[in-house]
Amino acid sequence: MKNIPDLTKIVGSYHFGSDSISALEATIAPKRDRNSKACIFFIDHFFQGNKLIDSLPIMQEDSVFYIDSSNEPTTEQIDLYVTKINEICINIPCCIIGIGGGTTMDIAKAVSILLGNGGKAEKYQGWNLVNNPGVFKIGIPTLSGTGAESSRTCVLVNKDKNIKLGINSPFTVFDHLILDPKLSATVPKQQFFYTAMDTYIHCIESLNGKYRHDLADIFSKNALRLLREVMHSNKLNELENRKKLLIASYLGGSAIGNSYVGVVHPFSAGLSTVLGTHHCEANCITMGKMSEFYPDETDEFLTIVKKHKIKIPEKLCVDMEYDLLSKLYEACIIHEKPLENALGNNYKNILSKEKIINIYMGM
Ligand code: NAD
Numbered sequence: 001m002k003n004i005p006d007l008t009k010i011v012g013s014y015h016f017g018s019d020s021i022s023a024l025e026a027t028i029a030p031k032r033d034r035n036s037k038a039c040i041f042f043i044d045h046f047f048q049g050n051k052l053i054d055s056l057p058i059m060q061e062d063s064v065f066y067i068d069s070s071n072e073p074t075t076e077q078i079d080l081y082v083t084k085i086n087e088i089c090i091n092i093p094c095c096i097i098g099i100g101g102g103t104t105m106d107i108a109k110a111v112s113i114l115l116g117n118g119g120k121a122e123k124y125q126g127w128n129l130v131n132n133p134g135v136f137k138i139g140i141p142t143l144s145g146t147g148a149e150s151s152r153t154c155v156l157v158n159k160d161k162n163i164k165l166g167i168n169s170p171f172t173v174f175d176h177l178i179l180d181p182k183l184s185a186t187v188p189k190q191q192f193f194y195t196a197m198d199t200y201i202h203c204i205e206s207l208n209g210k211y212r213h214d215l216a217d218i219f220s221k222n223a224l225r226l227l228r229e230v231m232h233s234n235k236l237n238e239l240e241n242r243k244k245l246l247i248a249s250y251l252g253g254s255a256i257g258n259s260y261v262g263v264v265h266p267f268s269a270g271l272s273t274v275l276g277t278h279h280c281e282a283n284c285i286t287m288g289k290m291s292e293f294y295p296d297e298t299d300e301f302l303t304i305v306k307k308h309k310i311k312i313p314e315k316l317c318v319d320m321e322y323d324l325l326s327k328l329y330e331a332c333i334i335h336e337k338p339l340e341n342a343l344g345n346n347y348k349n350i351l352s353k354e355k356i357i358n359i360y361m362g363m
């Protein structure tokens with residue numbers, strides 16, 4: 001039987017540029033029809049009371065949920081939002097809008113899917129388990145790097161099963177994006193760096209994997225070029241850099257939608273699952289310890305860290321009990337596809353339990 005690759009889907013349409021947020025009203029208007037007029041806004045809590053909120057086209061029939069992004073989204077949280085929305089709205093809402101970083105955008109994507117498919121969020125964690133399109137969804141990133149705005153996944157922590165896994169499906173992709181570089185002006189430097197480097201890691205993992213192909217490479221190489229321009233400049237947060245990063249993030253998410261991540265993400269997922277470390281921070285902790293797998297990229301990463309005087313947490317696992325180290329091992333090795341992408345079918349021979357634990361103990 002022929003090996004058919006996963007169906008790739010890209011974002012339906014977008015507005016790009018400074019002040020493009022003003023296009024939101026005209027984008028939503030045709031969706032408010034006779035069947036349903038209600039829109040649901042998920043907005044990162046940073047913007048509560050911010051003047052951005054006054055400029056949004058929020059109507060009386062709409063609902064706004066502020067997202068506390070200090071914790072990464074969980075399946076339980078998604079189920080609660082869906083229950084609440086079903087209580088508030090007589091009909092299925094006409095549009096879901098996610099305004100924030102990866103956390104808020106992933107929540108918007110997951111809720112849209114559940115409203116269109118029914119059931120609980122955990123039912124759809126995995127690959128291609130979604131049967132119907134969700135509610136029309138609009139992504140508006142305010143922090144760049146995860147590529148959540150363009151990827152075909154939304155990542156959820158499932159506390160009962162002790163896993164962090166995406167709803168990977170063509171229906172997960174946003175229908176529309178508003179990419180406005182003005183919205184990321186307020187991101188603190190450390191956060192800006194961590195999240196931006198997620199793009200770097202997505203692209204170098206894709207380019208070094210066996211599932212790389214010409215189309216994914218074009219996304220990755222262009223994202224890396226833009227990201228390097230930003231990271232090798234002196235002032236990370238100026239408008240021109242934020243604009244470049246917005247595009248790099250979009251391309252990085254598209255690269256991953258066309259290929260797979262590699263060794264960094266499984267190690268990083270271990271830190272997130274066992275210690276609760278946020279995705280992009282966990283990636284940076286891991287990236288500095290990847291010289292065996294990505295020697296040139298690890299050197300480049302460490303040079304950029306030094307240039308911008310970023311403090312990466314250290315000595316997280318050095319005195320850790322063996323039981324916890326074993327949990328880290330389990331949470332890492334479970335990511336078969338990325339590890340196989342990076343190291344081949346015999347990745348378990350390269351990454352023994354002892355080796356994985358040693359790498360964690362260096363973090
Ligand atoms: P985030 O959304 O968790 O936000 C991080 C912090 O930045 C929060 O404190 C938030 O309040 C703040 N913030 C956001 N925008 C701001 C702004 N304009 N000004 C000031 N502060 C702002 O961060 P993230 O790194 O973008 O997202 C991480 C999440 O993305 C994780 O849950 C991860 O699993 C997920 N992720 C998803 C994908 C995907 O393809 N779906 C890919 C990678 C990561």
Ligand code: ZN
Binds near residue numbers: 279283
């Ligand atoms: Zn990532």
